[in-house]
Amino acid sequence: MYFILSSPLRMFYYPPPYPCMMKKIGFLLNPYAGMGGRVGLKGTDGVVEEAIKRGATPVSPGRAKEAIMAFKKEIGRGGEEFLILTCSSPMGENVLESTLPGSYRVVLEVGEKTEAEDTRRAAKTFVEGEVDLILFCGGDGTARDIFEAIDARVPMLGIPAGVKMHSGVFAVNPRAAGRLLAMFLKGEVETAPVEIVDLDEEEYRRGGWVIRTFGEVVGLRESTLIQSTKELQSLEGEREALGGIADYLEELMERDGDVLYILGPGSTLKRVAERIGVEKTLLGVDALYGGRAVGRDLSESDILRLLEKYPRAKVVLSPIGGQGFFLGRGNQQISPEVIRRVGVENIVVVSTPGKLLRTPLLRVDTGDPDLDREIVKRGYVRVITGYRRERMVSLSGV
Numbered sequence: 001m002y003f004i005l006s007s008p009l010r011m012f013y014y015p016p017p018y019p020c021m022m023k024k025i026g027f028l029l030n031p032y033a034g035m036g037g038r039v040g041l042k043g044t045d046g047v048v049e050e051a052i053k054r055g056a057t058p059v060s061p062g063r064a065k066e067a068i069m070a071f072k073k074e075i076g077r078g079g080e081e082f083l084i085l086t087c088s089s090p091m092g093e094n095v096l097e098s099t100l101p102g103s104y105r106v107v108l109e110v111g112e113k114t115e116a117e118d119t120r121r122a123a124k125t126f127v128e129g130e131v132d133l134i135l136f137c138g139g140d141g142t143a144r145d146i147f148e149a150i151d152a153r154v155p156m157l158g159i160p161a162g163v164k165m166h167s168g169v170f171a172v173n174p175r176a177a178g179r180l181l182a183m184f185l186k187g188e189v190e191t192a193p194v195e196i197v198d199l200d201e202e203e204y205r206r207g208g209w210v211i212r213t214f215g216e217v218v219g220l221r222e223s224t225l226i227q228s229t230k231e232l233q234s235l236e237g238e239r240e241a242l243g244g245i246a247d248y249l250e251e252l253m254e255r256d257g258d259v260l261y262i263l264g265p266g267s268t269l270k271r272v273a274e275r276i277g278v279e280k281t282l283l284g285v286d287a288l289y290g291g292r293a294v295g296r297d298l299s300e301s302d303i304l305r306l307l308e309k310y311p312r313a314k315v316v317l318s319p320i321g322g323q324g325f326f327l328g329r330g331n332q333q334i335s336p337e338v339i340r341r342v343g344v345e346n347i348v349v350v351s352t353p354g355k356l357l358r359t360p361l362l363r364v365d366t367g368d369p370d371l372d373r374e375i376v377k378r379g380y381v382r383v384i385t386g387y388r389r390e391r392m393v394s395l396s397g398v
Contacts, residue, residue: 023082023133023185026126026154027104030138030161031090031114034059037163037332038300054299059367060161061095063174064137066369067159068099070178080185085129087122090114116141120149127153133184135159135177140198143167147196147217155191155218157181160227160365164330168194168229169219173328173365173372176225176398184220194219195229224398228322238352242268244387245350246275249316252348253291260310261288262303262342264331268318268350285333300335307341314346315339319362321355324396327375328365336368344375349393350384361396373397 039054075082084104086092091114096104108125110118119136123146126134133155136142139162146156158170159177171177183189193216220226249272253261263269265283273280273288280286284297287306295306307313315334319326326349327334339347349362362383364375380392 023080024129024131025082025084025181025185026123026129026131026134027084027086027092027096028119028122028126028134028136029060029064029090029092029095029159030119030136030142031058031060033138033142033161034063034163034332037330038335039333041163055301060137060159061090063159063161063367064095065099066174067135067137067171067177067181068095070175071181072100072178074179074182075185080182082185085126085131087118091118091122116145119145123149126150133157133181135181137161139163139165140167140196143169143196143217144198144214147214151215152193152217155184155220157184157220163332165227166229167196167198168226169196169217170227171225172227172363172396172398175369180220180222180225183222190221191218192221193217197229224396227325238354241352241354241386242271243275244389245352245384246272248384248387248389249348249350250276250291253288256312256314258290258310258312260294260306260313262286262298262306262313262315262334262338263288264315264317264326264334266318266320266330268352268355269316272350283330285331298333300333300338303333303338304341307338311341313342314348315342316348316350318350319355319359321359324359324361324363325365326362326381328363328367332367336366336371339366339371344371344378347375347381348384349381353385356383356385356391356393360394362393363396363398 035056039056084096085107086096086104087108087110088106090112091110093106107129108122119142127150131154134146135157136146137159143158156169157177157180159174160170171180196214196217198212263273263280263286265285270280270282278288278293281297287295289310295302317326320329362381364372366372376395376397379395381395383391383393385391
């Protein structure tokens with residue numbers, strides 16, 4: 001018996017997982033994924049050296065360990081047999097040796113300094129090794145490299161570690177990825193066609209938004225643990241709501257007086273800032289104090305320096321449409337340390353009613369599980385949707 005998955009581009013076949021059979025998983029991580037986020041580079045494609053020069057540190061090994069430890073906890077209850085095929089040292093071996101020693105085999109040797117071609121070679125090697133699924137840790141660029149190497153021959157599951165992740169192969173956070181991998185081995189989750197999309201990072205760093213769909217792969221179908229692709233929408237029909245949000249925020253800023261306002265990225269907040277009369281970067285983090293700009297396109301360290309000068313602060317964010325993330329996707333400059341300095345109670349979320357209608361749950365993935373739990377345990381977040389209009393929206397605890 002086989003599932004038949006069809007799309008306008010192709011028709012492909014993939015056998016369903018059988019719990020009684022030994023499974024083979026291909027595992028790789030992109031050691032540089034996500035490093036550009038906190039230093040304000042909005043990605044690492046082509047700028048790894050610049051990210052390191054700015055003080056960026058690796059993100060993906062920690063995210064991968066978090067996922068594997070969650071998987072280890074889940075799989076320990078069932079006793080399923082599995083073997084993980086991986087790459088040497090920085091692309092997988094180091095993480096598995098510290099989390100699942102004896103459960104993996106290195107099938108590809110790579111150097112200490114890796115490139116996209118190593119990801120493509122690894123994916124091809126995994127397919128030749130007849131893996132049942134490829135688990136990877138990275139962002140949309142890593143997903144695209146795997147897709148370009150193997151097309152849709154093997155299901156993919158992503159541990160989110162990049163600056164931006166819009167493809168439909170990613171779990172909502174590393175813990176969810178570990179749970180999904182265990183479910184796959186137990187035959188408790190279905191496969192489905194999903195899109196691989198990626199942004200042009202050079203244009204993105206200049207403030208532009210050029211997104212391209214590269215094709216379909218086989219992903220996992222699960223309603224709460226897998227993120228949806230970003231919903232691209234026009235705000236033209238919601239000008240009145242945006243104007244109301246801007247007027248309300250301006251009123252709050254005037255009332256607060258000596259409070260630093262840190263504005264996250266996105267078209268919603270850019271348009272809000274424009275209504276207030278302040279120029280704002282589209283995809284960067286900016287800061288206002290006393291109605292004037294005091295910082296543009298800020299890195300984490302820039303924000304922390306501002307907080308030394310202006311200790312009273314609020315962070316204003318808008319969720320990604322469809323996905324619901326308002327922390328941890330595209331705004332890593334607003335790091336766990338920044339949030340702790342500001343205070344969870346001083347996070348302000350804004351959204352047009354139309355975006356909220358298509359985004360029923362809000363999510364966070366800061367990279368700090370303790371902080372995520374602290375935010376989520378509040379249960380709801382107050383969202384400004386217009387002039388003196390607010391809604392309480394549920395937070396997802398996945």
